[in-house]
Amino acid sequence: MTIETKILDGKAVANRIKEDLKTRVASLKEKEVTPSLVTILVGDDPSSETYVRMKGNACERVGITSKKIHLPEDTTTETLVQTIEELNNDTSVHGILLQHPVPSQVDERLAFETIAIEKDVDGVTSAGYGQTALGFGTFPSCTPAAIMKIMEEYDIQAEGKHAVVVGRSPILGKPVSALLLNQNATVTTCHSRTADLASHVRQADIVIAAVGKPEFIKGDWVKEGAVVLDAGYNKGNIGDVEYEAAARKSSYITPVPGGVGPVTIAMLLKHTVIAAEKTVR
Structure with a gap:
C-alpha cells in the first residue's frame, strides 16, 4: 500500500497565528496596553544570541514590545533572581523568558521558579507544568503547545490513539505527554535509554520526536500511516527523525526546519x- 504523505506546514500555521495576533495587539493598544516580552540572556552563547534575536524580530512583526536584558557570563544566581523579581513587579512587562542554557554557576531551576506564573509565557515553572498536567494551565511550554496546535490545525485527533513520545525533558517530552493524555490519547513516554525503543515506536499512531539527537528515530521504525511530529533541531537543519525514510511511511510529517519551530515562536507570542489581555479584563 502506498501512503500519500502530507507535510505539516508549520510556517503556514505560524502565519495564521500571527495574523490573528496583529488584530488582538491592535485592540490592546486601543486600550493603551502594549504587550511586552522581556528576554534575559546570560553569557555569550552564539546560538542563544540567534534565538533571542529571532524572537525579538517575531515580536516586532506583530506589534509586541521586545526587550533584551543581557547579563555577563559571570552573573550569580542571586543577581539573576533579583533581575527576574524586578520584572515580576514591573506592570508594563507581560512575559518573561529566561534563555536556556545559563552558565554552570547559575541555579537555572531556581531562576525559572522565580518567574511569576502569570508572566511565565514560556511554560518553565513547576507550577505551570503542574497546571498543564492537570488540564487548566494557561501557558504550557511553547514547543508542546506548538505540537498540539499543529495537530488541531490539521484535524489530527489524539483521542483513542497510541502516542509515543521520545524525550522526557521538563519543557518538552513531559508536558507534551501530559497534553496528549488530557486529549484522551494513550501515551508511552520513552527516552534515549529506553530498552528496544524501536519496538515502542513501531506501535505508535502518533510519534513525537523530542530527544535532541540527529536522526535518532529511524524511518523503518515508523508504522505505516503514523503521524510524525519532529520537535528536534540539530546542526545542519536535521531533525530527530530520519526524515526521508519516515516520510515514505507516515500519513503526516513535520519538516525540519519549517515544522514545529515556527509554531513554537508563534505560541510564545500568543x-x-x-x-x-488578562491585565485589562
Whole structure:
C-alpha cells in the first residue's frame, strides 16, 4: 500500500497565528496596553544570541514590545533572581523568558521558579507544568503547545490513539505527554535509554520526536500511516527523525526546519498577548 504523505506546514500555521495576533495587539493598544516580552540572556552563547534575536524580530512583526536584558557570563544566581523579581513587579512587562542554557554557576531551576506564573509565557515553572498536567494551565511550554496546535490545525485527533513520545525533558517530552493524555490519547513516554525503543515506536499512531539527537528515530521504525511530529533541531537543519525514510511511511510529517519551530515562536507570542489581555479584563 502506498501512503500519500502530507507535510505539516508549520510556517503556514505560524502565519495564521500571527495574523490573528496583529488584530488582538491592535485592540490592546486601543486600550493603551502594549504587550511586552522581556528576554534575559546570560553569557555569550552564539546560538542563544540567534534565538533571542529571532524572537525579538517575531515580536516586532506583530506589534509586541521586545526587550533584551543581557547579563555577563559571570552573573550569580542571586543577581539573576533579583533581575527576574524586578520584572515580576514591573506592570508594563507581560512575559518573561529566561534563555536556556545559563552558565554552570547559575541555579537555572531556581531562576525559572522565580518567574511569576502569570508572566511565565514560556511554560518553565513547576507550577505551570503542574497546571498543564492537570488540564487548566494557561501557558504550557511553547514547543508542546506548538505540537498540539499543529495537530488541531490539521484535524489530527489524539483521542483513542497510541502516542509515543521520545524525550522526557521538563519543557518538552513531559508536558507534551501530559497534553496528549488530557486529549484522551494513550501515551508511552520513552527516552534515549529506553530498552528496544524501536519496538515502542513501531506501535505508535502518533510519534513525537523530542530527544535532541540527529536522526535518532529511524524511518523503518515508523508504522505505516503514523503521524510524525519532529520537535528536534540539530546542526545542519536535521531533525530527530530520519526524515526521508519516515516520510515514505507516515500519513503526516513535520519538516525540519519549517515544522514545529515556527509554531513554537508563534505560541510564545500568543502567550504574551494572552498575558497582556488578562491585565485589562
